[in-house]
Amino acid sequence: MEKRQASNAVTERERLRKAAPAIHEAFNMGKTNRTALALAPREKILAEYDRLHQLCVNLETIIENSQDSLFVTNGDGIIVKVNRAYEKLSGDNRENLLGYSVGDLEGLNFSESCTTQVLEKRQQVTIEQTIFKTNRRTHVTTTPVFDGYGNITMAITNNRDLREIATLKERLADTEELANKYKRQIEALKSQGEGTFVAHDRKMLDVLLKADKIAKVDATVLILGETGSGKEQLVKYLHRASTRRGGRLIKINCGALPATLIESELFGYEKGSFTGASSAGKAGFFEAANNGILFLDEIGEMPMEMQVKLLRVLQEGEFFRIGGTRPIKTDVRIIAATNRDLQDMVRKGCFRSDLYYRLNVTSITLPPLRERIYDIIPLATRFLDEFNLKYGMRKTLSVSAYQALQSFDWPGNVRELRNVIEQALIMSEGETISHDELPFAPKGNFEFLPLEGTVDLDTIIARLEASYILKAYEKHGNVRAAAKSLGMKTTRYLRKKQEYSRAAGEGLKNG
Template sequence: MKVRELMTPNPIRLAMNDSLGDAAKLLISYQVDGAAIVDGKAKVMGIITKTDLVKAFQNGVGPYTILEELPKRRIKTIHQDTSVKDVCDLEMEILPVVDDKMCLVGMLTRTDVRDRLIEKSQQEIGLLNSILKSTNNGVIIVDEQGVIVRMNPSALRILDLEQHTVVGFPANVVVPNLMLDEIIQTGAEKKNEKLKFKDKTLICDKVPLYKEGKIQGGVLIFRDSSEYQSIIDELDTVQRLSKKLDAVIECSYDGIYITDGQANTLRINKSYESITGLKREEMLGRNMVELEREGYVSKSATLIVLKERKTTTIEQEFKTGRRVLVTGTPIFDDRSEITMVVTNVRDVTSLVKLQEQLKENQELTQKYFTEIEEMRLQIIGDQDIIAKDEKMINTLRLAKRVAKVDTTVLILGETGVGKEEVAKFIHKNSKRKDKAFVKVNCGAIPKSLMESELFGYEKGAFTGANREGKMGLFEVADGGTLFLDEIGELPMEMQVRLLRTLQEQEITRVGSTKPLKIDVRILAATNRDLKEMVDAKAFRQDLYYRLNVVPLNILPLRERGMDVFPLIQHFLSTLNEKYGWDKSFSRDAVDCLCEYNWPGNVRELKNIVERAIVMSDNSVIASSDLPKTVMCNDGENIIVSGSEIIPLKSAIENIEKQLIDSAFQKYKSVRRAAKALGIDPSTFVRKRQKYD
């Protein structure tokens, strides 16, 4: 025990320029017997006690006298790491405690030492009492007169005596057969002496107690030999069980490796040798740290178990080149300490081969994916088009091919599929990419202004015309690309002029008779069936054939499902960056969006994503934040009506058939239909085949 454990830390202290009066007030205020006097660096310069103050005042020293003026005396200090036993004999009432720099860190008094020694003595007495009470051996203690002063519970039990009939009585009267007076008389120590008491044979140890060279008493420690016999019988039973356990371990098909709680090798069975190719004599008694370092094993499951204190399974390779799967399991005692680690070793050569093959396949898949991704980027090369679906990529591949020539392209597709983006894609990949890309929405321009907007007009061509005249969109797009969106809305009379412009590559402004040569590539788009319009005489056949040189059909979003999630991520990222947010969609919300039919296609998807992000107060957008039209439907309620009574089994089959047919018609996918009905895809297919 160190002084630092007994001292009073951070004691009160006085400065050299404090007065006697200051010292008196401080000692009285804190009710202490003394205080250290320190300099500005906390080094001890002296000590003053209440006794010192009384003597000073008796000698006529005034209360305003500063401490520095008092007679100096030798200061005794003690280091905080000094052993307590080294200060027990010091003549002191109060002693400053210092650190390595001789700075004051505490105060130690004789009272502190005395109280601690008393406390320690009481602890030792308590410990001795606990030992005497808990031991199974009988203990009898006699004084120098041979009178019994202590007999523990085990002694009373073995000898069948009562406490009040033995303590304070002579031992040769209470237990004469044990000859306790012999210890006092001879002072000789005896071991394993067999003595009879009543019907019991006791095995005894006699030990004399000395103090300052004189016998002060003796101790008799004994046990009943019959208890040893039961222990021997139990040991025989344990040995038999151990042999059986050894046989089980040795016959196990799995390899078994056992270490103690310090990773020292205890047992290795025959299967372990066979599986690993190692010999047990190479490893028994050795520590796993050493075996791992020497390369017997690539890494030790035992060491991992001892570190993490839980069952661990790893792949292990031995110096023989063999690879296995091992599982280490800790064995705990009553104090939750690991006493053993049992490691099971299983030959997984075939599994390793499959893993290697799987790894090769994964690497090959990754290689193919990378190549496909590179091809996709080469084809697209445009941040405005998000395409992962193979069908869409094929469409873009075709678009990139026709972009290299000036062929007229007719882009077909439903509203919102991205026809304009494909038109821009064609322009950016053409030789005209550095020239203008002009979009004309044929359905948005009034018929009365259509001709002047497309072809321009001369000054004074009509009332309200610009004095200087105006260039038409064909002239604006000269050298570049003109995108005629919603071409199906073009009035019949304008179709004639457009056809002539395409054929002759020249235009004539309104109010002019002079034609102007133009160099414009035409891209047209519509969501209408132009062939039906031709048949209905609503669209000129010759213009249709002139525009339909290369038709490019953009599939609706519901038919290119692989594009839905990338588009969601793209719109989400764009909006987060725009508004400085960090929002995301939950898994169920993404599932709902991916399963939705998207009649409005990409435009509808973009609007719904933006609406959900803007309207949701949470950072994670759940399916409940989506519009009701988009929310997932786990199944449709089918009501069977009618007054006809049919067998219950038939009614159930009818409803099941309706549900399966309705789900497949709605989702167009076995997986999605099965999910909506809450069954496995295999069950869905089996039931569908049954009813079909």
């Protein structure tokens, strides 16, 4: 008997499943009316009931899981529905709200009722409301729902916490402020002409923002960075952005001059002060740079005896020419640069600690080119334009050449990249420079992404970015470590990874 009943139940469910599409189609086509429904087989009615029930369940799930607070009344202002988000916002359980009139709760639970105004004005209303129990200020919008006769059947209210809105506005403002800083910095650099920076990489943008702050104060600056990383270009920017931009910028390479000449070049000499001296004497760089900036490149190469004399100028603001007896006042800002570890030199007694601290009032460290990979392609493009103009050519770099440049380690930094582009432009045969015409051996393997037709720079950069994003994850195995290796925030890295992973799944080669 039990087996027969179970078998009948299975058969009934199967009949309902088969009947569901027919009744569903009838409803969708607008053909179902009360008569048709009354005449429909029992199983079709049950199937349609199940469908409608599931629809209600789905709608209930959506409403309950919405992050927006929802509050619904009927046409008389009686509360018929609230969701979990509203319970959290109001601090009340729905059992304390359902069935009550908004008029009864106005002034008790909240400051004023948006629903009451909608029922009176018969149109959407937006107000700011205070919820007393949680002391929350909310942005409230209530929308009326009308039946076919123009009667209000429901009023749907959406509440948003003003604190959350304010927080989002603050975050947006912070993001816009940072973006505007970067934009102003880049635009300022574009307008400067010779010596401008190409800064697309986050590390370099951070350097420029720091330089912008330092430029506006008249303190000594110590610039650290590998050979060829752009220290002299940074000094030019600091000069242009400083209050001394109307004065001269004079450079002396401390490593290029013999120790016997450095003193006379810096401080000058009086006539007849030594054999071979000019009969009229000569002003030194400190005098020439008065009211301007004196750039001491390769400061780590300065002899110890000269370090003492430089320290005196920094402390006293005056110096003596060689052979002179009269102190000369000077108003010079000192910017020093080196590729050496001055702290280590201080520990070893090769550099005076007191001079080091005098120079290191403010400091900027320039990252090597291998750590600012997003600058490689823009720099290469900039140098290509420069040398095309210089030599009267119109050559371009192939995609494979861009990829080879991106994969190289660049021990000589920006200076080496510039030299490579100039050599390649001169020595290449055709109008397009291929990867095998670059005068270096790329480090390791790099993928060639064959492309047909023309490809703009943005496409090239996006493809290379995708390669680094995905390979970083393969190497480190987790998002946090991969993001850190690329100098990115974890959330930004994850967003990029998901974007490029989807693209790879759809066929990255098609764009």
